[in-house]
Amino acid sequence: DTGVSQDPRHKITKRGQNVTFRCDPISEHNRLYWYRQTLGQGPEFLTYFQNEAQLEKSRLLSDRFSAERPKGSFSTLEIQRTEQGDSAMYLCASSLARGGRTYNEQFFGPGTRLTVL
């Protein structure tokens, strides 16, 4: 399967614990995006990378959220000191940036469902 993969698919944690999610994009894609989706809502954009550079992070939800893409391939999203309100689906997407276009077709992974008890 050469699509976007995310690991784990489900995560249950206790309030106050740190969690880290991994996203592996489509191999030739240079852009990688993180979104959060809560029940009955559309995805909420959090941040994105082009190669290893994080080009937009103003919409990370708080300073408890951070993301990395150290070698321009896979990415991790970490949530520190989790709260019950962090329970959601965390989606990753990737795209291949072409020329000067700011939008390129994003392919989504299956998501990581986080439950904070």
Added chain:
Amino acid sequence: QKEVEQDPGPLSVPEGAIVSLNCTYSNSAFQYFMWYRQYSRKGPELLMYTYSSGNKEDGRFTAQVDKSSKYISLFIRDSQPSDSATYLCAMSAGNQFYFGTGTSLTVIP
């Protein structure tokens, strides 16, 4: 005011009907307009995208963008039970991406 407004439905139609899905938006800087389909417990799948105003057709799907009214639409012709899903509109301006809440569609055989 939300950047993107979308009626969550639910919308229920008989097989073969024409479905009309709509979104409105407030940010005139949006340039790219997308429609995604999302099945339960899956990631969104891109159906169509358009740049600026106009129409775009792909098989049974037609996307329309009216920037003067800040209004976009997706039409599905000859709807099929397999079209039952949540349809999300999305828009982008620069490095910012915004989704609607999604409209739940059920096509009844």
